Amino acid sequence: MSNGPLGTIFGHFWSLAVEEQFYIVWPLLLLLAPERIILKLCGLGVLASLLSRVYLVHLYPNDFRVMMLTTSRLDGLLIGAACAIYIHVHQKPVALRWIGGMFLAGIVVIGYIALFHREELLSTVVYMPTVGVTGFALLSGALVALSQYQFSFINNPLSVGFLRSLGKYSYGMYVYHVTVYLLADKLATKLGLTMPLSPIPALLYMTALIGVTVILAKFSYEFFESRVLSLKGYFEPRYEKPLLESSVGSGRQRDSPVAS
Numbered sequence: 001m002s003n004g005p006l007g008t009i010f011g012h013f014w015s016l017a018v019e020e021q022f023y024i025v026w027p028l029l030l031l032l033a034p035e036r037i038i039l040k041l042c043g044l045g046v047l048a049s050l051l052s053r054v055y056l057v058h059l060y061p062n063d064f065r066v067m068m069l070t071t072s073r074l075d076g077l078l079i080g081a082a083c084a085i086y087i088h089v090h091q092k093p094v095a096l097r098w099i100g101g102m103f104l105a106g107i108v109v110i111g112y113i114a115l116f117h118r119e120e121l122l123s124t125v126v127y128m129p130t131v132g133v134t135g136f137a138l139l140s141g142a143l144v145a146l147s148q149y150q151f152s153f154i155n156n157p158l159s160v161g162f163l164r165s166l167g168k169y170s171y172g173m174y175v176y177h178v179t180v181y182l183l184a185d186k187l188a189t190k191l192g193l194t195m196p197l198s199p200i201p202a203l204l205y206m207t208a209l210i211g212v213t214v215i216l217a218k219f220s221y222e223f224f225e226s227r228v229l230s231l232k233g234y235f236e237p238r239y240e241k242p243l244l245e246s247s248v249g250s251g252r253q254r255d256s257p258v259a260s
Contacts, residue, residue: 014068021070042082049074053130075134079141093148103142109135172217180213
């Protein structure tokens with residue numbers, strides 16, 4: 001990675017590179033292998049990703065570049081993909097026992113780190129870059145899978161307008177936040193501000209940074225991203241979307257040809 005200005009501004013794009021590499025390989029896998037086989041490959045891939053991180057962290061301790069490899073970030077990608085394939089193959093949401101298992105395993109992993117290695121909640125030394133990544137992937141996968149049941153206590157909070165807007169502009173916020181921070185840092189230096197700031201000025205400073213980032217992301221979405229997204233209409237799925245309607249709050253599927 002470059003150490004110059006461009007390397008600093010675009011350094012966080014490593015995660016986008018991981019996603020794009022996955023998107024290149026994943027469609028080929030879907031074309032070449034049956035979905036039930038892919039489900040098994042997803043499980044093996046999560047295990048392989050964990051083992052590779054353990055090995056690399058042992059070889060290169062305290063080197064965050066280990067976390068930037070696509071092979072080190074397969075957990076979340078494959079767990080999410082496995083949930084989608086399960087829904088398509090079985091024409092129903094992921095079984096609650098599997099969701100409960102993912103949630104419990106994730107809680108155990110993150111809970112262990114929080115209780116016995118809590119300093120790693122703010123750093124990435126041994127546990128967070130190895131089992132911690134898998135733990136968070138399991139928790140995230142469980143939440144996504146559970147959302148298909150339309151439980152009101154989950155879906156209602158997640159459907160709040162503020163969060164929906166934040167989700168809409170989140171990509172732009174991710175892309176631009178480093179640039180906004182670096183420009184603000186240079187401006188603060190020219191104005192003679194001494195870092196770190198005291199609590200109240202620091203809070204105002206961070207609020208201003210977030211506000212500028214959100215505004216920039218909104219303009220980016222309205223005038224650029226939304227026009228690119230509109231092209232999705234030319235790429236229709238080759239199969240019908242599974243019907244996953246459930247009675248709100250109960251988690252039980254309504255009678256339908258798919259559910260039966």
